[in-house]
Amino acid sequence: MVTHVRAEAQGDERGALLSFVEEQRGGIRRAVLGLTEEQARTRPSASELSLGGLLKHVVEVEQTWIARAKGEPPAVKRDESNWHECFQLLDGETVASQLAYWEEVAAGTEAFIRAVPSLDDTFPLPNDPWFPPDERVSMRWVMLHLIRETARHAGHADILRESLDGKTAFELVALAQAG
Template sequence: MAQISTEVPGDERGTLLAFVESQRAAIRETLLGMSEEQAANRATVSALTLSGVAKHAAEVELGWLRMAQQRPNELQRSPETWGDSFVLVDGESIPSVLAFWDGVTQELEAFVTALPSLDDTFPLPPRPWFPKGHKVSMRWMLLHLVEEFARHAGHSDIVRESLDGTKAMG
């Protein structure tokens, strides 16, 4: 269920940001009470882990922010390092991933709040899954983040329930 914020304006921009945050929170909440080892455990036939999903979601958010800003993504993954976006590596921890995500979240919210219009567009990069020469609006990006995070929140719910029986909805 979506969380209704009393701190974010109820206009379209505030509503979209609130829905993005609600789905972010759903992913983050699956980590509550988990040790590093538990959160890195593959509890299903999927390779997804709770910590890996959180890291991936943070990196995805940064990627969309950088596309919207039309700036290079400092964490752009190559085909060889793409899998690293789903696992904690090189001394990463749940607190470090969540702190990184907090920074991305703050930057995205400041960027979106300062936009003249959610109708502003940016070009999609050349990728096989994007139409060539296509642009999307800032509104589309926010809705896409809701979709992306909701999908991964569902994955995280299943992994968490498989690990210890904890259910997101009671």
């Protein structure tokens, strides 16, 4: 597991925000630690969620929000026809490939947030029906949103992992530190 946030920069606001999102990323990374691809694709509850799909979703969400903040289109355009695919590992997608992609996305997030002139700078929300029309949000807002989104799904990941093999977050932290 690579932690992108430099320890000496955690005292400033940008460093703090980046540290909090990295901490939540770690919860999801640990949830898939040591799983087979079959286990990562298993849906151990009444939900459609699998750990592999959840991993893919958080990676895609982070990439999409940072692209929006940059004024760029997301890597994958989602609409009603393909929304379900952001929660599924498709053919050719693996936990390892998603983790590697997340490393790239996370490094891009850090570089962008460290380079933006001000966390008060804003960008427009997309013209989607679930967002207020003509709304703008700040870079600070996007980081807080990523923390919230990643933390929410890290909690889901804890439950899914424990449902698969009984391993709790404490056991997974110990496993990650041993490896």
